[in-house]
Amino acid sequence: MDDFEAFLNQGGIVEPDDAMPDEYRIAVFRFIELHANSEQMGGLTERDWIPRTPGLRHKMAVIAKTQDEFGHAHLLYMVAADMAIKTRQEMIEDLYAGKSRFHNVFHYRAKTWGHQVAIAFLVDAAALASQQAVFKNCSYGPYRRILKRIIAEEGFHMRLGEDRMMRIAQGTKMQRDMFQQAIDDWWWPALQLFGPDSKPNDMLLRWHIKSERNEILRDRWVQKFVPMLQSYGFTIPDPGLRFDEDTDRWVAGPIDWEPLKKTFANVGPDSARRIGEASAHWEESAWVRHALETTELAKT
Amino acid sequence: MTVAEGLPLDMLRLEAQVHSAVSSVDDPEYPGISIVDLGLLETIHVQPNGSAEIGLIPTFSGCPALAVIADDVVTAVQNVADVSSCTVVWLSSPAWHANRISHEARSCLEKKFTVAVQIGQRSPTCPLCASKTVEQSMFGPSRCRSVHTCTGCGETVEVMRG
Numbered sequence: 001m002d003d004f005e006a007f008l009n010q011g012g013i014v015e016p017d018d019a020m021p022d023e024y025r026i027a028v029f030r031f032i033e034l035h036a037n038s039e040q041m042g043g044l045t046e047r048d049w050i051p052r053t054p055g056l057r058h059k060m061a062v063i064a065k066t067q068d069e070f071g072h073a074h075l076l077y078m079v080a081a082d083m084a085i086k087t088r089q090e091m092i093e094d095l096y097a098g099k100s101r102f103h104n105v106f107h108y109r110a111k112t113w114g115h116q117v118a119i120a121f122l123v124d125a126a127a128l129a130s131q132q133a134v135f136k137n138c139s140y141g142p143y144r145r146i147l148k149r150i151i152a153e154e155g156f157h158m159r160l161g162e163d164r165m166m167r168i169a170q171g172t173k174m175q176r177d178m179f180q181q182a183i184d185d186w187w188w189p190a191l192q193l194f195g196p197d198s199k200p201n202d203m204l205l206r207w208h209i210k211s212e213r214n215e216i217l218r219d220r221w222v223q224k225f226v227p228m229l230q231s232y233g234f235t236i237p238d239p240g241l242r243f244d245e246d247t248d249r250w251v252a253g254p255i256d257w258e259p260l261k262k263t264f265a266n267v268g269p270d271s272a273r274r275i276g277e278a279s280a281h282w283e284e285s286a287w288v289r290h291a292l293e294t295t296e297l298a299k300t
Numbered sequence: 301m302t303v304a305e306g307l308p309l310d311m312l313r314l315e316a317q318v319h320s321a322v323s324s325v326d327d328p329e330y331p332g333i334s335i336v337d338l339g340l341l342e343t344i345h346v347q348p349n350g351s352a353e354i355g356l357i358p359t360f361s362g363c364p365a366l367a368v369i370a371d372d373v374v375t376a377v378q379n380v381a382d383v384s385s386c387t388v389v390w391l392s393s394p395a396w397h398a399n400r401i402s403h404e405a406r407s408c409l410e411k412k413f414t415v416a417v418q419i420g421q422r423s424p425t426c427p428l429c430a431s432k433t434v435e436q437s438m439f440g441p442s443r444c445r446s447v448h449t450c451t452g453c454g455e456t457v458e459v460m461r462g
Contacts, residue, residue, distance in 0.1 A: 015453075016454055017453075017454075057367060060362060060364045061364045063362070063364070064362070064363070064364035064365075064442065065364070067439075067441060067442060067443070068441045068442065070439075070441075071439070071440045071441025071442065071445070071447075072441055074437060074439070074440070074441075074447060075440075075441070075447060075456055075458070078436065078447070078449065078456045079456055082454060082456070142455060142456065145414045145455070146414075146456060148412075148413060148414070149413055149414070149415070149441075149458060152329050152330060152331055152413070153329050153441060155328075155331070156328045156329050156365065156368070159328065159368060160364070160368075
């Protein structure tokens with residue numbers, strides 16, 4: 001392990017066929033599986049909104065984003081399955097049986113178009129910041145390369161999110177009120193997405209799977225979104241939020257981590273419905289997978 | 301030489317400036333790769349009054365990036381000194397094809413993004429080890445892309461196809 005860690009500390013990149021300690025293989029696998037599951041559940045959220053999205057311009061973007069998210073899940077499941085810990089089928093079955101984890105933000109329900117704007121604007125930015133921090137210095141080669149593609153596309157989603165936000169912010173009072181409610185509902189889940197402060201012995205940092213501490217990423221996000229939302233006349237639902245004149249920075253109030261823990265245990269506000277529906281759709285679409293497999297066989 | 305005869309030269313110069321402005325626009329999903337290198341630019345029409353019309357073709361008709369690309373092109377072209385106005389037209393023909401991608405863009409896709417390009421039905425090669433790849437799914441993160449696995453190194457490769 002010491003030699004392996006020295007290799008990683010020198011910027012070494014691990015490829016699938018290289019020898020690697022089991023602990024490292026498992027840690028990387030779990031991390032990619034969590035990411036893949038989150039893209040999969042995120043794709044389902046987007047898909048739910050295709051018929052309800054207002055206007056052709058936004059609708060086209062939502063259709064494409066749905067395909068993007070499933071495409072990312074697809075690529076990530078392939079990279080994860082290649083690590084020979086679980087097959088792709090097992091990962092999907094575990095996810096839909098409620099035995100796996102996915103990001104906290106997908107344990108809440110997107111109830112209004114305002115929520116969808118807040119998700120595209122605030123939550124996607126938080127997810128992108130986390131992915132960039134992994135990509136920057138990730139020691140596992142296949143994941144690092146796939147992340148480069150994913151980040152380029154998520155960056156494009158950010159532009160769509162900003163476009164949605166600008167439109168709703170310049171809309172009627174009703175639209176602005178709807179967006180303010182969405183900020184109130186999604187501010188904390190987005191902030192909690194970064195996770196609690198990184199522990200000093202965090203293995204993900206030590207093995208160069210992640211390259212930045214959770215609290216640093218979270219702070220950077222706060223510095224960006226507090227002034228931006230305030231400049232559009234919206235308020236931040238954090239009574240403890242203050243501006244520190246000495247450091248010239250925004251400081252968030254204390255964060256309650258209980259909601260995050262609940263989502264990790266798959267008992268968040270919307271976890272049961274989300275997992276139940278995803279699982280039901282998986283069963284219902286079995287005939288499509290079967291038909292595709294049969295066509296593949298017919299080709300060969 | 302009359303002024304009228306001199307005009308086409310000015311127009312050619314303006315057209316070249318507009319072309320280079322359009323070339324400065326990157327694909328929103330491939331930062332660093334110009335839309336011109338990806339084969340999206342089809343026509344440039346400039347008028348003596350400085351109005352410019354840019355004819356682009358989408359990689360596929362439902363592409364969600366169209367509005368963003370058109371906005372970026374208008375911004376870039378309007379920055380050219382002698383341009384008074386700019387419009388972007390999405391043409392329905394010719395259809396985009398992967399063979400419109402330039403050699404430079406292709407090698408950038410391979411090296412920077414580990415994305416292979418498929419021309420027709422030919423099997424694409426892995427950007428990492430040049431072995432043949434096998435299609436795993438005709439569906440990738442967008443309609444112009446499928447997902448392959450390399451038979452040599454096992455890499456998961458996205459493939460841009462026409």
